[in-house]
Amino acid sequence: MAPLIVVQVVVDRPLAQGFDYLWDSERLGGSPEIGQLVEVPFGRSNVVGVVIKVGTHSDFDLEKLKSINGFAPLPPLDPAALRLINFASQYYIHALGETIIPTIPQMWKKPDSWKKIPQKLIAAQEKKKKKVQLDQGAGFIQEVDLNAEQKQALEKLRHCSSKKNEFTTMLLQGQTGSGKTAVFLNWLSAILDDASAQVLILVPEINLTPQLERRVRTYFPEKKMVVLHSGVSEKERGIAWHEAMTGKAQIILGTRLAALTPLPNLRAIVVDEEHDPSYKQQDGIRYSARDLAIWRAHDVKVPILLSSATPSLETWLAAKAGRYEHIRLDQRAQGAGLPKVHLINTRDPQNQFSPGDVSKPKGKSLITKTLANAISKNLEDKKQSLILINRRGYAPVLSCSACTWLSKCQQCSSYMVMHKAGALTKKSVLSCHHCGLAKPIPSHCPDCGNADLKTLGQGTQKIEDAIEEMWPRARVLRVDTDSSKSSKGAEELFQEIHQGKVDIVVGTQMIAKGHDYQNIGLVAVLDADARLFSQDFRAAERLFAQLVQVAGRAGRSGKDGQDSGDIYIETQYPESAVFQYLLGHDVDGFLSHITSERQEAGLPPFSYQALIHAEAKSLDKAIQLLSTLKAQLKSQGHISKGLRVYDPVPKAVMRVAGSERAQLLIESDSRKQLQEVLEAVDRGLRENSQGRISKAARVRWLIERDPSAI
Numbered sequence: 001m002a003p004l005i006v007v008q009v010v011v012d013r014p015l016a017q018g019f020d021y022l023w024d025s026e027r028l029g030g031s032p033e034i035g036q037l038v039e040v041p042f043g044r045s046n047v048v049g050v051v052i053k054v055g056t057h058s059d060f061d062l063e064k065l066k067s068i069n070g071f072a073p074l075p076p077l078d079p080a081a082l083r084l085i086n087f088a089s090q091y092y093i094h095a096l097g098e099t100i101i102p103t104i105p106q107m108w109k110k111p112d113s114w115k116k117i118p119q120k121l122i123a124a125q126e127k128k129k130k131k132v133q134l135d136q137g138a139g140f141i142q143e144v145d146l147n148a149e150q151k152q153a154l155e156k157l158r159h160c161s162s163k164k165n166e167f168t169t170m171l172l173q174g175q176t177g178s179g180k181t182a183v184f185l186n187w188l189s190a191i192l193d194d195a196s197a198q199v200l201i202l203v204p205e206i207n208l209t210p211q212l213e214r215r216v217r218t219y220f221p222e223k224k225m226v227v228l229h230s231g232v233s234e235k236e237r238g239i240a241w242h243e244a245m246t247g248k249a250q251i252i253l254g255t256r257l258a259a260l261t262p263l264p265n266l267r268a269i270v271v272d273e274e275h276d277p278s279y280k281q282q283d284g285i286r287y288s289a290r291d292l293a294i295w296r297a298h299d300v301k302v303p304i305l306l307s308s309a310t311p312s313l314e315t316w317l318a319a320k321a322g323r324y325e326h327i328r329l330d331q332r333a334q335g336a337g338l339p340k341v342h343l344i345n346t347r348d349p350q351n352q353f354s355p356g357d358v359s360k361p362k363g364k365s366l367i368t369k370t371l372a373n374a375i376s377k378n379l380e381d382k383k384q385s386l387i388l389i390n391r392r393g394y395a396p397v398l399s400c401s402a403c404t405w406l407s408k409c410q411q412c413s414s415y416m417v418m419h420k421a422g423a424l425t426k427k428s429v430l431s432c433h434h435c436g437l438a439k440p441i442p443s444h445c446p447d448c449g450n451a452d453l454k455t456l457g458q459g460t461q462k463i464e465d466a467i468e469e470m471w472p473r474a475r476v477l478r479v480d481t482d483s484s485k486s487s488k489g490a491e492e493l494f495q496e497i498h499q500g501k502v503d504i505v506v507g508t509q510m511i512a513k514g515h516d517y518q519n520i521g522l523v524a525v526l527d528a529d530a531r532l533f534s535q536d537f538r539a540a541e542r543l544f545a546q547l548v549q550v551a552g553r554a555g556r557s558g559k560d561g562q563d564s565g566d567i568y569i570e571t572q573y574p575e576s577a578v579f580q581y582l583l584g585h586d587v588d589g590f591l592s593h594i595t596s597e598r599q600e601a602g603l604p605p606f607s608y609q610a611l612i613h614a615e616a617k618s619l620d621k622a623i624q625l626l627s628t629l630k631a632q633l634k635s636q637g638h639i640s641k642g643l644r645v646y647d648p649v650p651k652a653v654m655r656v657a658g659s660e661r662a663q664l665l666i667e668s669d670s671r672k673q674l675q676e677v678l679e680a681v682d683r684g685l686r687e688n689s690q691g692r693i694s695k696a697a698r699v700r701w702l703i704e705r706d707p708s709a710i
């Protein structure tokens, strides 16, 4: 009789342990391997899992063990990928199975189709061969064409990463438009000379990938490249992931979800726009893709390059302290200067239209006179304008002019946003951005019957209308998640801008990032103040980064001495530090300034944080669970020097879709101490829970390490 084989398998459930199964060699053929994807009976159904142990013993009765149903036609996940996922699971206090299974594309999690997959792959490969098209000329700067500063940066990158099998972290800090992308692509080029080498390029958001994708393809037409982000179809993602994990793809370009892809021959990592908050996963395991990428580079001993015009405070301080190599590009690549910053004080009557002002264009004046004049001038100069307002929809609230009625969401503690009819919705609606509830616009006030309902505040749609009225001959385009979901996708909207088919673009932060526009003469920011006074201590850092980034879209192609574009910011508080440092494009000055603020307050990166989230039918229950948890930590002696456990509080938006939410903040001076406490928290909560729901009070809980917003 063949010896008995016992394998331990983890599945996608919030359970700390793995489960033992028998491997029936005769029926299955082949032998089990760690990292193999298998199908197992679990409860009353069958689920996929990953083998984490292979042996001949079990602590359970062998007679009662069930057998593995089958295994996927895939090589096992390689040991480095398993180490990475193990680390993520421990560091973010998230069960191993629940960490590993979501990283595998759907296509590989359907055991029914495991037999058919190989044919699918071949068919897809054939089809793909035909449609590779290159966009010659688009940002293809060869090494010889780099300017002196870029060449120097490239030299330094090569020097710092010249030793084989050595981990280094490098920060490439360069002005917007300084040609960072051109530098890192040339850096990767030498690494890719080794035919088997794989490189991972992470970008923050989907709408950034098409442009960069074309650029990378143009640099490396011979290399196999795959793109991984949530906009890629399931089938394509399954194929791309397979090519990455089998070492067939050399270039893996993707968003945060690509950070956990198994890459057996990984030689270098680039994290573009490393400061971007979208590297943080906001549901399930709440990891930072940038932080995991750094751990991964360290683990497999390869260089990692973080690139940004506005590095995060964490990264910048590490570079200052010499833990990261600091490489800089201080000039714009095409010779232009940086755009001139204008702060428009909205309290100053001189900046406003006066009633009866003859210069006032027609329509509602939702913008200042100073800005309107600048836009008119920019139109005359045949340059494009970019107007940023970080709120989609028509207006954030609808109100009654006769009573106190406001368009509150019945399921959430927030207001319903008015959206005007458009390509996405046939009729105007009130829609809740938290729970998705949508309702027709009432014709009368539901409370008092008054027919005069007014909008409060403004979103992209209202500004778009106002701009169209003021400049009826200008071609206006709105770019936000609504407009990009309708008939045209984001990529098509951006193409229209690039091709000069648009004069004025109104959009949310979607338009602010990474895009390499060539003809923007003016950038305007309308609602910067809304983010100036936030309870989140990172708000100012984010706002500053975003303003530098959006300003960086202007005047990129201006040649020496030519106009380098303008950015106008409407604000009631021009004296705020954020704006004052922006005037001089002083990124380092601003980062020094917030360093001292954070240090004094003992906030990250001078301390480490975690949030315990709780959600229940009533706020009391959620708070109760967290209070009990806090008391437990105290009585078990966990609250010692250097550790601060705050009181539980309701979340900023307390009610969402009928659930009420609270959080508990834990802060420590040491990563290690925080790890220990969080492990204790996890054990404590698990003891009285089924999965992640407390048995008694039905409170759903979740631990979040290094929260990006508190």
Ligand SMILES: Nc1ncnc2c1ncn2[C@@H]1O[C@H](COP(=O)(O)OP(=O)(O)OP(=O)(O)O)[C@@H](O)[C@H]1O
Residues within 6 Å of the ligand: 138, 139, 140, 141, 145, 146, 147, 150, 174, 175, 176, 177, 178, 179, 180, 181, 182, 183, 308, 309, 333, 334, 514, 515, 516, 552, 556
């Ligand atoms: N050496 C060069 N000579 C001429 N043009 C260049 C050179 N290097 C880069 N460029 C061009 O300058 C523009 C900006 O370069 P790139 O996109 O690489 O900058 P970046 O620093 O990554 O920009 P950002 O951070 O603002 O997104 C691009 O259009 C690029 O083609």
Ligand SMILES: [Zn+2]
Residues within 6 Å of the ligand: 409, 410, 411, 412, 432, 433, 434, 435, 436, 437, 656, 657
């Ligand atoms: Zn709602």
